[in-house]
Amino acid sequence: MADPAMPPALAEALADTAAAIDATLDAVLPPVEGAEARLFDAMRYASIGGGKRMRAFLVVEGARQFGVARASALRVGAAVEMLHAYSLVHDDLPAMDDDDLRRGKPTVHKAFDEATAILAGDALQAAAFGTLAEEDTHSDSAVRAELVRCLARAAGARGMCGGQMIDMLAETAEQKLDEPTIGRLQLLKTGRLIEFSAEAGAILGKAPHALRHALAAYGRDLGAAFQIADDVLDATATTEALGKRAGKDADAGKATLVGLLGVERARAQAERLAEQAQRHLDSFGERADLLRALARYTVERKS
Amino acid sequence: MADPAMPPALAEALADTAAAIDATLDAVLPPVEGAEARLFDAMRYASIGGGKRMRAFLVVEGARQFGVARASALRVGAAVEMLHAYSLVHDDLPAMDDDDLRRGKPTVHKAFDEATAILAGDALQAAAFGTLAEEDTHSDSAVRAELVRCLARAAGARGMCGGQMIDMLAETAEQKLDEPTIGRLQLLKTGRLIEFSAEAGAILGKAPHALRHALAAYGRDLGAAFQIADDVLDATATTEALGKRAGKDADAGKATLVGLLGVERARAQAERLAEQAQRHLDSFGERADLLRALARYTVERKS
Structure with a gap:
């Protein structure tokens, strides 16, 4: 997190959220005794104490736009991070990406x-x-449902799982995927969950339709920018800086925009998307400044 | 389903539910075009057109006690069957039970x-x-939540996944599990989801607490009886009659009550549990007769 590209206010807010999310996960997943303790240990190992918590941060900052209680937002943030953590655990399996190192x-x-x-x-x-x-998340059951x-739509066959399926097939395909197909792959694989994270605050706050829609659109563009920036980093950074194996996309013949367009054009596209994400926040005031800063940082980060 | 131990009225009702569940799953999981079609194909392969649909039948019959719309009950039944199907797909994986044949x-x-x-x-x-x-399941969001x-409790670390973890550990343990531990393993691994299936009808029908509790208790005892009967069948039936590999529990050194108590004592315990399950229905009228018949059949079936 000592990335010089990150403004101090954003660094502080991200660190605050990350600490609060770990505390929330610790409460939601308490260590247990008994024969199934190993399962809880693995769940906690996978979900507590790692990552930037960008998805949870989006929930918390989105919810703050509408004055939602922080405890509610943190529970939803913890849920999104558990969902994200499960997808990483399964993606890393030998039958999938076969990775030994994560965070x-x-x-x-x-x-x-x-x-x-x-x-x-x-x-x-x-x-x-x-x-x-659970009722602790919000008193209104319509919000909870x-x-x-x-989240089910974002995570399922028309979201994250569908994107991962396309990704697995791309590795063994004879033809390289074209740009629209890669865009769709990434929208499903990582975009839908980031979109949900941004939208969740508006759901919690029972926001007017236009504002909910604006936050979702911000999340969609942010997610696309984030993914391209991630692929650029994979192609240009070191394993040490990333905390996960660098260069693995190229090694695995992964379908990325970097592979198709080259680093410079991919980077330019990520920057366009980050600007577009910020424009969706035009009807929000200063309170959305951290969301704007996150969009800028997403494409400027070095790790 | 041509099991002579099954009363014709039960056979007919089970077949009706099974057909309606397949139609519901077909609507919930429509075939799609595009790169992720393979994922939908696999989901449909895993979930449509197989099994007795006992869990869905419990939802439908439970809901019928309270006059719940059949379409609502079928959607919940389909959800439980998708959850059950996912657990079978993962349990069959090489890293888990490593099975080649299912249904x-x-x-x-x-x-x-x-x-x-x-x-x-x-x-x-x-x-x-x-x-x-989704709203189609019930108009009241409190019921949906x-x-x-x-379902999350029944399926998660304190339910199905926790039970499967204990089961995996038992295979490599030096000591055989004792009777209470096997009972707990089976309660978590299969019992909680069967309990939920029976209870779901009462949730849909906003039943009084005592009746919801009675249906849940029926499901819990039925689930325990079912599991022991399943282990007895695994030890005594042929692969052809089962549609899955027989004798695999003993081969795998699985912790079952049959292994601990022998076939006859395990069978007697299943029968006691099936009787106990029926007694929980004493405050229900004739409308619960199929649920009573199911409890009896569970321990008398030959496949």
């Missing part, structure tokens, strides 16, 4: 074993939906 | 591949929660 430490199937990694991912997904549905409905 | 056809990772099986399971779980949260909350 600078051994992946779950390396630290535990493959069966435990599959089950920990499965249980994290259930915990994400369960957390959203809407959060579940939208 | 008489190749398992998903055999018919497709391992990555597709992992993703199809993940997406089926998301679809289960998404289906519960409660269904999600309870």
Whole structure:
């Protein structure tokens, strides 16, 4: 987090959210005794104490636009981070991307074993939906049901899982994917969950339709910019700076815009998307400044 | 389904529910075009057209006690069956039970591949929660949120996933599990989801607490009886009659009550549990006769 590209106010707010999310996850996933303790250990290992928590930050900052109680936003943020963590655990499995390193430490199937990694991912997904549905998340059950409905869409076959399927098929395909197909792959694989994260604050705040729509559009463009910037970093940064193996996309023959357009044109496209994301916030006031700063940082970061 | 132990009225009702569940799943998981079509194909392969649909039948019959619209009950039944199907797909993976055959056809990772099986399971779980949260399931959002909350508990680390974790550990443990631990393993692994299935009808019908509690208790005892009967069948029936590999528990050194108590004592315990399950229905009238018949059949079936 000592990235010089990050403004101090954003760094501080991200660190605050990350600490609060870890505390929330610790409460939602308490350590247990008994034969299934290993499963909880793996779930906590996968979800607590790692990552920038960008998705949770989007929930918290989105919710703040509408004066939502911070405890509500943190529970939804924790749910999104559990969902995200499960997807990383499964993506890292030998049958998928086969990765040994994640956030600078051994992946779950390396630290535990493959069966435990599959089950920990499965249980994290259930915990994400369960957390959203519990009364502590919001007093209005219509809000809770809407959060579940939208997260399920973002996470399922027409969202994250569908994107990962396209990605797996691309690795073995004879022809390279074209630009629209790569765009769609990334929209599904990472974009939908980032979009949901931004939109969730508006759902929690029962925001007017236009503002909910604006936050979702911000999240969609931010997610696209983030993914391209991630691919650029994978192609240009070191493993040490990333905390995960660099250059693996090219090694795996992954379909990325960097591979198709080259680093410079991909970077320019990410910058355009980050500017577009900020324009969706025009009807929000100063209170959305951190969301604007996040969009700029997303394409300027070095790790 | 040509089991002579099954009363014709029960056979007919089960077949009716199974057909209606397949139609509901076909609507919830429509075939799609595009790069992710393979994922939908695998999800449909895993979930449509197989099994007795006992869990969905419990939802439908439970809901019928309270005059709930059949379309609502079928959507919840479809959600439970998707959740159950995902658990079978993941349990069959090479890193888990490593099974090639399920319901008489190749398992998903055999018919497709391992990555597709992992993703199809993940997406089926998301679809289960998404289906519960959609307005078509029930007009009252409090009912929808409660269904999600309870299914998440039944499916997660303190339910199905936790039970499967204990089961995986038991295979490599030096000591055999004792009777209480096996009971707890089976309560978590299969019991909680069957309990939820029975309870879901009462949630849909906003039933008085005592009746909801009675249906849940019926489901809990039925689930325990079902699991022991399943283990007895695994030890005594043929692969052909089961449509899945027989004798695999003993081969895998699985912790079952049959292994601990022997076939006869395990069978007697299943019968006691099935009787106990029926007694929980004492405050229900004739309308619960099919639920009573199911409890009896569970321990008398030959496949």
